Amino acid sequence: MTFKTDIEIAREAQKKPIQEIGAKLDIPNEHLLPYGHDKAKVGQDFIKSLEGRPDGKLILVTAINPTPAGEGKTTTTVGLGDGLNRIGKKAAICIREASLGPNFGMKGGAAGGGLSQVVPMEEMNLHFTGDMHAITSAHNLLSAMIDNHIYWGNELGIDQRRVVWRRVLDMNDRALRDTVVSLGGVANGFPRQTGFDITVASEVMAILCLANDLEDLQNRLGDIVVAYTRDRAPITCRDIKADGAMTVLLKDAMQPNLVQTLENNPAFVHGGPFANIAHGCNSVIATRTALKLADYVVTEAGFGADLGAEKFFDIKCRKAGLKPSAAVVVATVRAMKMNGGVAKVDLGAENVEAVQKGCPNLGRHIANVKSFGVPVVVAINHFHSDTEAEVEAVKAYVAEQGAEAILCRHWAEGSAGITELANKVVEMADSGVANFSPIYPDEMGLFEKIETIAKRIYHADEALADKSVRAQLKAWEDAGYGNLPVCMAKTQYSFSTDPNLRGAPTGHSVPVREVRLSAGAGFIVAICGEIMTMPGLPRHPAAETIRLDDDGLIEGLF
């Protein structure tokens, strides 16, 4: 069999003018700020005018732990959105936007795949509507103002060894991970060691994605802890007086981006925080706007459900007051086989036993998601080599867990291949059985929160942290940060902190290596393993072959 590539399909898309897509959600033209003919931002004033309207139903798409076989979480999010529209529902999807930098290392990614994609794909992988650039500017303005404050006398008494705010660039550039700045003499300031992260790792990104509106945005930016004095008193962005100017830089970026699926249904693509040191969900403002405009809103969370759904529930939904009505856990027969011990090269051969052996990974995610009070359905994202027996094995396993698994062919067929899932999701969402609540209360101690996630979601025996980590958590509790949720940063490939431990491991420990305060975003990051916040380029970066071809089309990006 031969298939068209995602980019070939995307280029054949019969896109409609973005105003027509907006009209599907009754957004008046004057409130749609176009960026070219196929992208727009939804105006701030219009969003404000929606207050008081009833909300649509929120559906989360999450997945098993990712494997090299690929699960198709975004593909299923897009497909389900199209499927809901196909069965006559007013539905929209909400997904994250891509970072520019990594596209020059490895090839860029589609938003979805096959016949379930969001377009325009190329622009979404390049500058899009400039949100990433705005975040880079806002972040680096604060950086410049910190060093400038020290330069002009350091009235706030910043300990130059304790400036924790780095700089960012939307580029894979390992040379910038660890730098010394302000060399060259008196006119250039006081030399100190610091570095750059990639833009999506910026706390500004996490803040933009969690802020309710521009006022809340400015408050959160003001709360960022950027440095400490010699006696460890925190210095905030507000102390540096950067919060107002950063808000001005971010005012357009705060407006959700509207694009379309291949089937011309509305897609909000807005915000893209890291899913390890941040919460990995699209923006609250996009999700809320979509809920005001559509009856069903399908969104996704980063990585597998252990990280992504947990953070979606415990951070985003908790803080934004969102109440999801249903969740879809995406699985594939191939991923089940990999969880069952099959190597990637052997995935083509039927192996019902391996499928069955891998299913407990899925089972645990189902149970975890249910434990938040949200009803679950499993989407089996069909791959052409899947056999009927394998699919039946997954269905049988899921039925044993008290849930239903539905085979979906949206990749190959678009919305026509996913109407069964769409109907099921509507049934679940409309049934009112959802009774969402986060897994731990705000007032629980910070380390207890980590322990709760480790035990109840990862099924570990314990969370470990040395004295200094516990002392730091205690210090933050004393400073009034004890009511923040925790944001776990661990490998996405396993319930454990060992990326090679597939399936549904038990008996493991979760060691917390380091904790960080994201006071503006409003969470404590617990780092369990190595986290890279500035990627490098490979030996032969994709950039070497990216170019415009003779027809002006982009070659090498995908």
Place this chain on the structure above:
Amino acid sequence: MTFKTDIEIAREAQKKPIQEIGAKLDIPNEHLLPYGHDKAKVGQDFIKSLEGRPDGKLILVTAINPTPAGEGKTTTTVGLGDGLNRIGKKAAICIREASLGPNFGMKGGAAGGGLSQVVPMEEMNLHFTGDMHAITSAHNLLSAMIDNHIYWGNELGIDQRRVVWRRVLDMNDRALRDTVVSLGGVANGFPRQTGFDITVASEVMAILCLANDLEDLQNRLGDIVVAYTRDRAPITCRDIKADGAMTVLLKDAMQPNLVQTLENNPAFVHGGPFANIAHGCNSVIATRTALKLADYVVTEAGFGADLGAEKFFDIKCRKAGLKPSAAVVVATVRAMKMNGGVAKVDLGAENVEAVQKGCPNLGRHIANVKSFGVPVVVAINHFHSDTEAEVEAVKAYVAEQGAEAILCRHWAEGSAGITELANKVVEMADSGVANFSPIYPDEMGLFEKIETIAKRIYHADEALADKSVRAQLKAWEDAGYGNLPVCMAKTQYSFSTDPNLRGAPTGHSVPVREVRLSAGAGFIVAICGEIMTMPGLPRHPAAETIRLDDDGLIEGLF
């Protein structure tokens, strides 16, 4: 007298949808890529389709040496464009776009002033259509790929001490002027000293402004010399294989931006290279596009005519094959007085003698511009405190130089105040007396070119350069760069290299401290004095007071 501020006037603008502005130039809607409702890019395909059309007449607006009194070059460019439209001509203006970073240091600038402005002012001072961000990305991609090349084995044999390509950020950040990168061990590369410039100082900016089209853009990017080997052989961007991906990043930025004046006339605002280490003009592609679409195109050059007009003629017009039909030299009574020795605080009092004493600065600029074969008219940009006697003194002086000076009240009155100048410009441009040619031929030696500019434009006795500078110029001539024009980087405040030497000095020398090769942009930079390529923030940066007010308007930016 009290006046409205520029921003107050700009906010009261009765803007028309950008499609209506495009329609004035017969740009079809589908070729106008909107960015919001009041900004658009003109599509690449449409620009290509204009080839073969006749060109309109090109009018340069330049000025005397800038003084703290202000001359109003952009204001006059905008006013003249409106004036031409008022007298029934199909006219457009072409100006540069602003850099984001400096707005957070000092307050941002209007594009023009009074009733002669281009809008939307705030957006033009912030992210606008993202061109600066695209240039930052393209520049830094090349930087990352150079370090990445060295990291993975350095096949090209780059001498790490001789990497001349730095990084850029659109931010005033003195801490980044001089840095060490790649610290932190094996995974982060080989430590070396380098630094950041502000984005507008990037050679990528100069290239974008001189490139004919995307193909030429890629060729020029490929030509950039980024480093040297141990035996001083140049390594280019093409060797690093970054030219294709950089072109992809810049493809939207290469499309000219269309906005409008307060009188709803078309204004192209595109490209903004430094006027010292680069040529300081808006983009060739915008100017060419405007010439295809309008009968009269008014554009401006950076600083005074000694730097700006000279580079406009000898670099931009020479390379792009543009033939200006007329030039306007902007002067003010107040600036004449300052050139005549009056302090800024005393400018309010009538002082005809000082005006007469300062006029030779204007006279020399008139003669210089004429020496390129372009007819000249002087615009006296009226200020409310100017007396009739003072204005007459300027007029009389200019008449003695064989030119005409016309009093213009466009700042206070808009196009109604500048019809006399508009009529005069049309008369000059239509007369066909212009016979443009650059001041030196391509084949002249590089140092001789510097000497020619120093003697014929600056009226210096000599250009000075030590042995190493002359040897470097010789080496570039041997390497095939001898036919490039030179780009002079000296103070804008004087014909000499001493910023305090006003009027029309003679007998001075022009010492060339350093020369740089901009092989992609296509010029040799001769640096005569201190040039700052990364500004710092002041003690109390404007950013500290920039914020959104309760109505969502930006406070503190202007």
